Amino acid sequence: MIEEIKKNINASLESFLERIRKEYKLHLVDPILFESIKEFTLREGKRIRPLLLILSYQGYSNETKKLTPDIYNASTCIELLHNFMLIHDDIIDRSDLRRGKPTLHKLLKKAARTKEQEKLGFDLSIIAGDIVYALAIDAFLSIQAPAERKEQALKYFIQTAAFTAMGEFIDILHGVTDINRIKERDVFLNYTLKTARYTFECPLVVGAILAGADHDDIKKLSELGILIGQAFQIQDDILGIFDSQKNIGKSILSDLSESKKTILVCHAHEKLTKKKDRTFLKYFTKAKKSYKDLLVIRKIFIQAGSLSYSLKEIQSRLNNAQKILTELKMRPGLIDTIRDILLKLFQPSDKIGQNNGVNLPA
Secondary structure (H helix, E strand, C coil): CHHHHHHHHHHHHHHHHHHHHHHHCHHHHCHHHHHHHHHHHCCCCCCHHHHHHHHHHHHCCCCCCCCCHHHHHHHHHHHHHHHHHHHHHHHHHCCCEECCEECHHHHHCCCCCCCCHHHHHHHHHHHHHHHHHHHHHHHHHCCCCCHHHHHHHHHHHHHHHHHHHHHHHHHHHHHHCCHHHCCHHHHHHHHHHHHHHHHHHHHHHHHHHHHCCCHHHHHHHHHHHHHHHHHHHHHHHHHHHHCCHHHHCCCCCHHHHCCCCCHHHHHHHHHCCHHHHHHHHHHHCCCCCCHHHHHHHHHHHHHCCHHHHHHHHHHHHHHHHHHHHHHCCCCHHHHHHHHHHHHHCCHHHHHHHHHCCCCCCC
16 A cells, blocks of 8 residues: 555656646756756655655545545645755755755756856755745645645645744754753754654644544644654664765765754763763864764764663654554554554664664663
């Protein structure tokens, strides 16, 4: 069932892109504009956001009701919102890779010859990202649903985009703020706004709203999405330090080079002795970090217990999320499917823990 839904999600994306090519005539503005957006959008990915939206919708729909094209349109808008976020995030982070291929600004810098190729790529990608967000709204408006549900879901979708931008705003500020002023609660606020809301909470909630779920379950789905999203971002921070470039599809030094204030970082800074903390900060605050610096920081995170602490924080949230799943009035079969999908997402952190002598607690 999951593979069939993913296949239909990809088909919906392709169909939508063909429709907007004709309606918006992006290819006539410049062929590279449409082709780059299309290539970026159709790159192979987990499609976790549109998948969760559809499963949530199914969980509160009549069991015999078939998934219609307009529900896949709803899933398309969630995926386009994701791509919009990725495009702008890659510009901010100056990333070279996304899903194992060049980022959009790397592709668009070839749109014309100029003395400032990099700037051209950044400028054009900002505009392309804005276009993708507008297309996401277009996809949402094509949903066929009762007006009240559709309006409520659209408002939630737009709020999510705003909250995610707020998270990016905080993330940038944290990057230039002294580490002594960043507390764990600040990091989790960032995780909630930047990752949890649009990756997990919004798809689950929007799908439920469109299907007519009651207020109590929508509230529980929101709590579930935040818990899973925070855990997912902790794992992402772990992978950004301990995984390989091949597995994560972007530069292994990207997060470290930005000196991101993660749970790993905050915990190590708080728990290390003054002498060891000075050593840690010496490497962490370096303007340009090498792979050798990464290895030193990895070792410090393990010795400080920061990796173990972060893994426990993941597991704590997964345990609470599973408890919420048992309380939902969603169809049991769909609850089991969603649980399996969510837990599978956290296999990489389990592997990282085992590879570094830290077992993910039960």
